[in-house]
Amino acid sequence: MEYIFIVNPRARSGTGKLTWDRLEPELKKRRIVYRAYLTRYAGEAADIAREVTKDGKEHILAVLGGDGTVNEVLNGICDLRKVILGYIPIGSSNDFARGIQIPKEPKEALDLLLERKYIREIDVGLMIRKDKQKRFAVSAGIGFDAAVCHEVCLSKWKQFLNKLHMGKLSYAVVALRRLIKDPAVRAEVCLDTGEKAVYDRTYFIAAMNQQYEGGGFRFCPKASAQDGKLDVIIVSGLPKWKILCLLPTAFWGGHVYFKGVTTLQCKSIAIRLESPLPIHTDGEPVFLRDEMKACLLPDRIRIITA
Numbered sequence: 001m002e003y004i005f006i007v008n009p010r011a012r013s014g015t016g017k018l019t020w021d022r023l024e025p026e027l028k029k030r031r032i033v034y035r036a037y038l039t040r041y042a043g044e045a046a047d048i049a050r051e052v053t054k055d056g057k058e059h060i061l062a063v064l065g066g067d068g069t070v071n072e073v074l075n076g077i078c079d080l081r082k083v084i085l086g087y088i089p090i091g092s093s094n095d096f097a098r099g100i101q102i103p104k105e106p107k108e109a110l111d112l113l114l115e116r117k118y119i120r121e122i123d124v125g126l127m128i129r130k131d132k133q134k135r136f137a138v139s140a141g142i143g144f145d146a147a148v149c150h151e152v153c154l155s156k157w158k159q160f161l162n163k164l165h166m167g168k169l170s171y172a173v174v175a176l177r178r179l180i181k182d183p184a185v186r187a188e189v190c191l192d193t194g195e196k197a198v199y200d201r202t203y204f205i206a207a208m209n210q211q212y213e214g215g216g217f218r219f220c221p222k223a224s225a226q227d228g229k230l231d232v233i234i235v236s237g238l239p240k241w242k243i244l245c246l247l248p249t250a251f252w253g254g255h256v257y258f259k260g261v262t263t264l265q266c267k268s269i270a271i272r273l274e275s276p277l278p279i280h281t282d283g284e285p286v287f288l289r290d291e292m293k294a295c296l297l298p299d300r301i302r303i304i305t306a
């Protein structure tokens with residue numbers, strides 16, 4: 001089957017193009033049948049995926065980029081059941097690749113993609129806000145984590161640290177700043193199980209399909225994209241200095257033992273805040289909202305993994 005490569009040349013501050021230039025000769029050398037699209041603007045990866053998959057036939061979409069590009073492609077696909085996704089992670093956070101254990105070395109990821117030895121079905125999340133919906137592969141969140149994503153996207157730190165191959169650090173730098181600045185709000189949470197709870201002084205709530213977000217924070221250590229459930233983390237009711245202490249422990253999942261960190265599993269969640277905070281899907285921020293819902297789609301997608 002033909003491989004359709006969707007390449008974000010701008011991922012990790014331009015590394016996408018360099019990586020593609022390094023990998024494409026390999027495809028030619030191995031006589032792989034492929035088509036390649038290099039995105040020219042933000043949002044084009046979704047347009048390409050939509051255009052390619054609108055014929056309703058089976059396709060292999062091979063994404064080269066970061067979590068944002070995977071998210072765009074996922075949102076462009078017409079019928080998830082008809083697509084096999086391959087992935088070469090070259091973003092700065094790479095939480096999707098981390099979650100499904102795709103090697104971060106591009107050549108290794110390409111080998112895996114071309115071998116097509118293991119293909120797994122994974123869940124796909126759906127974030128709903130007012131009349132808009134967006135799919136997600138990693139997570140959807142409201143509050144502090146979304147504010148961090150938003151600022152990282154605009155920040156010069158990311159470009160600078162990406163050049164030093166330390167892009168992940170940009171999330172930590174910005175997280176510190178936002179923690180000091182951002183307010184905590186009262187949140188009402190309703191699960192599909194009928195459970196309802198109110199959390200005072202909430203910093204953030206994330207509904208996760210994978211264990212990691214924000215460049216390697218293992219916020220939901222029990223999450224699996226194959227279990228048919230969303231894992232939720234709620235951080236509330238603790239002083240900011242304590243969040244600062246627990247944040248580093250989130251790299252290995254130790255934060256879940258702190259009072260004020262709640263983790264849950266559900267099929268869907270509805271969140272209502274007393275005042276609006278930023279929201280995100282897969283690290284792509286949107287504006288301030290005071291409510292959001294998240295659930296898993298009935299359809300899953302196949303992905304080439306290790």
Ligand SMILES: Nc1ncnc2c1ncn2[C@@H]1O[C@H](COP(=O)(O)OP(=O)(O)OP(=O)(O)O)[C@@H](O)[C@H]1O
Pocket residue numbers: 008009010011012013039040041042043044065066067068069070072090091092093094095283284
């Ligand atoms: N040609 C382009 N010009 C400008 N922006 C683009 C272009 N192609 C894609 N984009 C945008 O680049 C953004 C970031 O891409 P991506 O997430 O792949 O890389 P990253 O930010 O380096 O990685 P990560 O999300 O893992 O930190 C996406 O929001 C996407 O819409």
